[in-house]
Amino acid sequence: MKCVVCRGPAIIDVRRANANFCTDHFTKYCRDQTARAIHEFDMLDPADRVLVAVSGGKDSLAVWDILIGLGYQADGLYVGLGIGEYSDTSGNHARAFAEARGLHLIEVDLPTEYGYDIPTGARAARRAPCSACGTSKRHVFDASALEGGYDVLVTGHNLDDEAAVLFGNVLRWQTEYLARQMPVLAARNGFPKKVKPLVRLSERETAAYCIMSGIDYLVDECPMSAGNRHLGYKDALNTIELQSPGTKADFYSGFLRRASQLFRSAHHDLGPGTDELTHCERCGAPSTSELCAFCRLVDKATAATSNSGDEAQPVTLRPRSHAPRTAGERTNTEAEARP
Amino acid sequence: MKCVVCRGPAIIDVRRANANFCTDHFTKYCRDQTARAIHEFDMLDPADRVLVAVSGGKDSLAVWDILIGLGYQADGLYVGLGIGEYSDTSGNHARAFAEARGLHLIEVDLPTEYGYDIPTGARAARRAPCSACGTSKRHVFDASALEGGYDVLVTGHNLDDEAAVLFGNVLRWQTEYLARQMPVLAARNGFPKKVKPLVRLSERETAAYCIMSGIDYLVDECPMSAGNRHLGYKDALNTIELQSPGTKADFYSGFLRRASQLFRSAHHDLGPGTDELTHCERCGAPSTSELCAFCRLVDKATAATSNSGDEAQPVTLRPRSHAPRTAGERTNTEAEARP
Numbered sequence: 209m210k211c212v213v214c215r216g217p218a219i220i221d222v223r224r225a226n227a228n229f230c231t232d233h234f235t236k237y238c239r240d241q242t243a244r245a246i247h248e249f250d251m252l253d254p255a256d257r258v259l260v261a262v263s264g265g266k267d268s269l270a271v272w273d274i275l276i277g278l279g280y281q282a283d284g285l286y287v288g289l290g291i292g293e294y295s296d297t298s299g300n301h302a303r304a305f306a307e308a309r310g311l312h313l314i315e316v317d318l319p320t321e322y323g324y325d326i327p328t329g330a331r332a333a334r335r336a337p338c339s340a341c342g343t344s345k346r347h348v349f350d351a352s353a354l355e356g357g358y359d360v361l362v363t364g365h366n367l368d369d370e371a372a373v374l375f376g377n378v379l380r381w382q383t384e385y386l387a388r389q390m391p392v393l394a395a396r397n398g399f400p401k402k403v404k405p406l407v408r409l410s411e412r413e414t415a416a417y418c419i420m421s422g423i424d425y426l427v428d429e430c431p432m433s434a435g436n437r438h439l440g441y442k443d444a445l446n447t448i449e450l451q452s453p454g455t456k457a458d459f460y461s462g463f464l465r466r467a468s469q470l471f472r473s474a475h476h477d478l479g480p481g482t483d484e485l486t487h488c489e490r491c492g493a494p495s496t497s498e499l500c501a502f503c504r505l506v507d508k509a510t511a512a513t514s515n516s517g518d519e520a521q522p523v524t525l526r527p528r529s530h531a532p533r534t535a536g537e538r539t540n541t542e543a544e545a546r547p
Numbered sequence: 548m549k550c551v552v553c554r555g556p557a558i559i560d561v562r563r564a565n566a567n568f569c570t571d572h573f574t575k576y577c578r579d580q581t582a583r584a585i586h587e588f589d590m591l592d593p594a595d596r597v598l599v600a601v602s603g604g605k606d607s608l609a610v611w612d613i614l615i616g617l618g619y620q621a622d623g624l625y626v627g628l629g630i631g632e633y634s635d636t637s638g639n640h641a642r643a644f645a646e647a648r649g650l651h652l653i654e655v656d657l658p659t660e661y662g663y664d665i666p667t668g669a670r671a672a673r674r675a676p677c678s679a680c681g682t683s684k685r686h687v688f689d690a691s692a693l694e695g696g697y698d699v700l701v702t703g704h705n706l707d708d709e710a711a712v713l714f715g716n717v718l719r720w721q722t723e724y725l726a727r728q729m730p731v732l733a734a735r736n737g738f739p740k741k742v743k744p745l746v747r748l749s750e751r752e753t754a755a756y757c758i759m760s761g762i763d764y765l766v767d768e769c770p771m772s773a774g775n776r777h778l779g780y781k782d783a784l785n786t787i788e789l790q791s792p793g794t795k796a797d798f799y800s801g802f803l804r805r806a807s808q809l810f811r812s813a814h815h816d817l818g819p820g821t822d823e824l825t826h827c828e829r830c831g832a833p834s835t836s837e838l839c840a841f842c843r844l845v846d847k848a849t850a851a852t853s854n855s856g857d858e859a860q861p862v863t864l865r866p867r868s869h870a871p872r873t874a875g876e877r878t879n880t881e882a883e884a885r886p
Contacts, residue, residue: 378717378798379787379794379797379798380797380798380801381798381801381802381804381805381806383805383806383809437790437791440786440787440790441787443786444783444784444786444787445783447779447782447783447786448718448779448780448783451776451779452776455718458718458719459717459718459719459720462719462720463720465720466720466722467720467722470722470809470810470812470813471809473809474809
């Protein structure tokens with residue numbers, strides 16, 4: 209097996225590209241694919257101040273590493289979710305990565321800053337853990353990016369993530385979500401610009417990138433994600449990919465090229481002004497009701513913590529003063545929720 | 548386990564309907580679902596002369612049985628494909644079903660009437676067997692329905708078939724095929740009206756219907772369909788259905804209700820007159836070229852038979868005199884191709 213570029217010994221095959229690579233040319237391939245996605249979707253400007261949401265897993269550390277390698281000025285943001293040992297370990301991986309490279313890592317710990325953890329919050333709100341986690345992370349991501357004056361928020365969603373979300377949206381023909389499933393969301397009233405530079409790389413490829421680049425990432429899946437529907441969608445797509453390499457990439461890129469616009473056209477009436485939106489009374493985030501989804505979650509979660517006899521952590525909700533977002537944007541962020 | 552209707556002992560559960568049924572009420576459920584599809588999509592008129600394409604398998608015999616039970620005047624059409632013992636057995640099942648009920652079965656044997664069989668035709672045309680088979684069956688279905696003066700051609704495509712085809716079209720975002728994947732195709736220049744009354748019933752349900760109704764159908768899958776992509780798509784959807792019963796039905800019905808129109812709107816420019824179409828010089832079927840796809844297949848297949856030293860069967864191509872069909876219809880029938 210020879211590297212398709214230098215004919216040296218290859219150590220990985222990328223079946224959908226019908227190519228084998230040595231270490232150097234595989235990491236170059238990953239950087240090139242990322243640069244191509246950034247260029248194709250106009251994700252980043254060289255002068256942008258970038259905030260990368262990092263979990264300590266392969267995708268977020270890979271994208272941070274690649275962005276730094278491509279010359280971007282990128283800080284990290286780690287959100288402590290309070291999921292026992294899993295969170296402790298994931299935080300350590302994120303911190304070690306940043307320290308070793310002299311990068312700046314912002315940390316926001318939910319239990320310390322908001323008085324609840326994801327297991328408690330999900331139980332109290334009677335929601336699936338991934339749903340409560342998504343609401344929490346989106347709030348902290350948005351708030352941190354805006355407060356820190358960052359131009360763009362980067363997340364590590366890879367091709368497998370996006371294809372699985374797309375599959376879920378298609379299985380239920382959630383046309384509003386389909387209208388908004390894009391690798392770039394422009395900044396709008398109350399929301400930072402958000403981009404997903406890894407949409408051209410598969411899960412296997414980001415893992416291989418980390419291994420070859422000496423990045424020590426947290427391998428374990430989140431213990432609360434068991435039974436998550438998207439894991440089932442990933443399995444289904446992987447089975448088909450095995451038989452027909454390239455299916456997953458064609459599914460996602462074909463959607464963006466040939467179908468996405470149809471759904472956007474159908475939902476153009478959901479643009480700004482259609483719905484009556486306001487700010488959350490407490491935190492200032494755009495919201496359809498007096499309290500935003502995040503503040504309602506915090507209320508339920510901290511009430512549960514108080515009732516259980518545990519000492520509640522002090523709740524420090526920092527007001528934001530942004531113009532209202534639109535109904536479209538709300539659905540947008542919901543559609544983004546990942547396992 | 549009790550029947551949801553009569554509280555007597557149930558013998559089958561329909562998880563997506565969250566219901567158990569006894570024999571009588573399950574067969575009634577199957578008839579009701581079929582009647583509902585016929586009504587919902589305006590498939591059949593009580594006075595219609597109906598031609599049912601029967602293979603001897605569970606779906607086509609179930610739909611013929613149900614249509615007769617619902618009072619329709621329905622004859623059968625069996626196409627002999629020359630796939631060895633499989634074809635012999637399937638023909639016997641179709642004949643036995645018709646004879647036992649005093650129904651009229653038209654038979655068209657490809658080797659006798661056109662001088663080739665599917666294995667030879669596929670090899671000669673260098674096409675997948677399911678592709679050559681689809682071209683052959685569609686031609687015979689269309690010609691027989693028109694020559695016999697039938698108002699509608701019925702096929703036994705069930706929910707699993709349609710969901711798998713939809714999944715395949717979505718995976719590649721074949722928006723033209725998506726624009727035309729409907730359970731009813733209106734009659735147009737050179738094509739009979741075609742309908743799929745079983746789209747509300749799953750494969751498991753049509754099999755159970757046959758067993759409970761004493762219909763002796765051919766259980767074996769076609770030996771040439773191994774490796775067919777649609778079987779993989781069915782497996783993938785079944786795995787998801789197991790976890791979330793109802794997903795398959797929601798996927799298909801949601802498409803028809805919420806997405807189908809978007810694709811049709813996008814392809815309205817592909818209506819009649821866009822393309823220069825003519826009739827096949829030999830058989831008269833609508834075609835984009837001098838010879839239609841079927842006649843070209845016959846030419847290759849019979850040339851191969853002659854070259855191999857076997858005695859070629861006499862070729863009896865019956866001219867048809869229909870106005871040209873449109874490009875849209877052509878793609879339509881291609882999109883219908885089933886495993």
